[in-house]
Amino acid sequence: MVTIQSERPENLAKLEAHIRRDLDILDYPKHQWVHSRKTSDGKNILDVLVIGGGQGGLAVAFGLMQEKVRNILVIDKNVEQHEGPWRTFARMHTLRTPKYLTGPDHGIPNLTIQSWYEAQYGQQAWQDLHLIPKETWADYLHWYRTFLGIPVQNQAEAGAIQWSAAENCFIIPTSSPAGNGQLFARKVVLATGIDGSGEWEIPVFIKEKLSPQRYAHTRNDIDFSALKGKRIGILGAGASAFDNASVALEAGASEVHLFFRREKLPNVNPYRWAEFVGFLNHHGDLPDADRWRFILQILRMGQLPPTDTFERAWAFPNFHLQGGSIWQSVAEKGDCIQVTTPKGTFEFDFIIIGTGFVTDLSRRPELTNLYPDIALWSHRYTPPDAEKNADLSRHPYLGPAFEFQEKTPGSAPYLNAIFNYTFGCLLSLGFGGASISGMKYSLPKIVQGITRQLYCDDKEIYFKNLLAFDLKEFER
């Protein structure tokens, strides 16, 4: 374990010493227990491969290490310290969620972001902190990874996962600047992000009518300095749409119009409602019809920007909200883009798409070989007509530990050895993957699901061990 430079390194070093002591005290049972495996040509078969080195992947990996599952690897296609959105396409100043959320700490107080922050900046600074700056969250995650010695390989992108009956494991092709490779793993965790069960979506009518240089999705790199003096149209009213509006305004855009379907912007956040034990820990225990209606209601209540995100844009006189204004059509008219809505036609120089992502496993490169056999909600539950929702129907019908299930029992039994820790778990298990809100309760579930399989898969080996066990307590 190593330490990281900080404002008060001596205090951080003290905290790290406390954590080491905590981990030593909590170090039970002590025995390594997972039986390592090799391929027929002697290559290491990982117990678990975690795809995605963001908060989710790191926290699952540490949870597994705590349970003595050590033959693991986390891979991430991004460069180090650029995992997730925090230093890439997130354009808010702070996290949206309250600072007191716990999760990656696995219940160890000294491992929380509060302890890490206080060790460096003092308790008063934490008291005075309203929301956690996103870069600070990214710094915490990087310290968490480095201090805990989580094995992460950056700039390694996982390709289409393949099950090998011959090797009785998954084969995962990887590509990296250093060349292509292959990994072998008994279990795979998909911690590939909020869009990890689908794709960031640009509406088809926009892709068909506009040349790519006339628009960008909030997920894309955007040269905001080029928007100085420009008229900007933004489609969508979620937090990211407002973040991008603010950055464009701060960069000197002449005017920004943000369009949304509803007449009025929703101002009640169902995600705040959901932050209680019942929903966070037990949504997955409800019958299908109830899981469906709860999540459908949350979606129907709509996404909205947090107060500070709203006010950041609202402070600009050249920022305009356009409610009740779906985009009926878009067209290129000379140098400008014409957007037609029920409330009139607008002209812009550039548009930003803030419509989020769709859930659709068929769009995931990692699942190309496997998608056809994965059970979706459309295969398990038919909602009443009034509750139909295409995106929810495409959600994976996950097991209690985030594992995929077979569409047709017996057709692909290995699918339950892949754990979907992305936002695609929403309908099956609530806020589990790809949200800080759900980590406290989702992490124990996924870690236990994996250790359960690793033990049960090898029950014959353990029984043989028991039969052979002859450690004498005393000599007679």
Ligand SMILES: Cc1cc2nc3c(=O)[nH]c(=O)nc-3n(C[C@H](O)[C@H](O)[C@H](O)COP(=O)(O)OP(=O)(O)OC[C@H]3O[C@@H](n4cnc5c(N)ncnc54)[C@H](O)[C@@H]3O)c2cc1C
């Ligand atoms: C702009 C934004 C702001 C958010 N703010 C909050 C917030 O304030 N509070 C909150 O609770 N949630 C928030 N979320 C939701 C969620 O917490 C974040 O998306 C968070 O990053 C999810 O963590 P993760 O580890 O699941 O995924 P990520 O942090 O996205 O990490 C996934 C990683 O997987 C890697 N990856 C993907 N595919 C592959 C592959 N095939 N091979 C190798 N690597 C791969 C990516 O490079 C990425 O680094 C926000 C989301 C966004 C997009």
